[in-house]
Amino acid sequence: MHDRVRSADGLSIRNIPRHRNGEYEVDVSEILAKVVPTPRAKGPRLDPETAKLEIARHHREIMEILGLDLGDDSLSETPERVAKMYVDEIFGGLRDESFPKITVVENKMSYDEMLVEINITFNSTCEHHFLPILGKAHVAYLCKGWVLGLSKFNRVVDFFARRPQVQERATVQIQQALSQILRTEDVAVVVDAMHCCVKTRGIGDDGTITRTSKLSGAFQSNPSLRSEFYTSIPTPDRLKIT
Numbered sequence: 001m002h003d004r005v006r007s008a009d010g011l012s013i014r015n016i017p018r019h020r021n022g023e024y025e026v027d028v029s030e031i032l033a034k035v036v037p038t039p040r041a042k043g044p045r046l047d048p049e050t051a052k053l054e055i056a057r058h059h060r061e062i063m064e065i066l067g068l069d070l071g072d073d074s075l076s077e078t079p080e081r082v083a084k085m086y087v088d089e090i091f092g093g094l095r096d097e098s099f100p101k102i103t104v105v106e107n108k109m110s111y112d113e114m115l116v117e118i119n120i121t122f123n124s125t126c127e128h129h130f131l132p133i134l135g136k137a138h139v140a141y142l143c144k145g146w147v148l149g150l151s152k153f154n155r156v157v158d159f160f161a162r163r164p165q166v167q168e169r170a171t172v173q174i175q176q177a178l179s180q181i182l183r184t185e186d187v188a189v190v191v192d193a194m195h196c197c198v199k200t201r202g203i204g205d206d207g208t209i210t211r212t213s214k215l216s217g218a219f220q221s222n223p224s225l226r227s228e229f230y231t232s233i234p235t236p237d238r239l240k241i242t
């Protein structure tokens with residue numbers, strides 16, 4: 001729910017959150033409509049329980065094609081296990097309703113410096129190989145009108161991680177969502193991650209860590225703020241990702 005108001009320059013109209021008692025609840029559909037989209041098929045989506053039945057049926061076929069004996073005790077329930085894991089856990093972020101419930105609070109403590117949260121652990125899945133991406137996210141924002149419960153940063157990272165991903169898109173989605181939630185452009189996100197598709201197959205390199213970043217507002221335009229942020233986050237070789 002938003003109020004349409006004329007901004008201070010009197011020229012443009014902008015939306016500000018309608019709030020009460022110095023806090024407002026985030027409008028999830030509005031936020032998700034404005035982040036770079038995850039590629040999705042058009043048309044209606046299956047409800048979660050039907051999706052699990054369909055995934056289990058197809059996964060059973062894949063296992064049979066591989067020559068596995070689905071009658072064996074150890075394998076017989078794997079298709080249902082995989083389906084439940086996809087829908088409820090590792091791809092739960094494809095359902096908008098699993099976005100964390102977030103209340104943003106007016107900044108009444110006059111805190112006006114950078115806030116950095118480092119080493120947010122996440123597990124995601126590479127959409128090219130359906131293998132895990134294991135990583136740490138580091139997020140920062142320049143505190144202005146609104147503040148957020150600290151664990152909400154972790155929950156936003158976790159939500160976007162629970163989708164088939166490429167690291168670049170996940171980084172941008174997290175940054176764009178936080179920027180909207182905090183009503184400021186001054187948001188920075190760095191993601192360091194190990195990709196199992198690089199470690200366990202193909203080139204087979206277990207030492208590679210990929211770093212991506214998305215900075216905007218003052219983090220882009222102010223070199224000293226940018227460098228203060230980068231100085232405060234660990235270098236990838238000091239990260240314990242695996």
Ligand SMILES: [Zn+2]
Nearest residue numbers: 126128129197
């Ligand atoms: Zn991959």
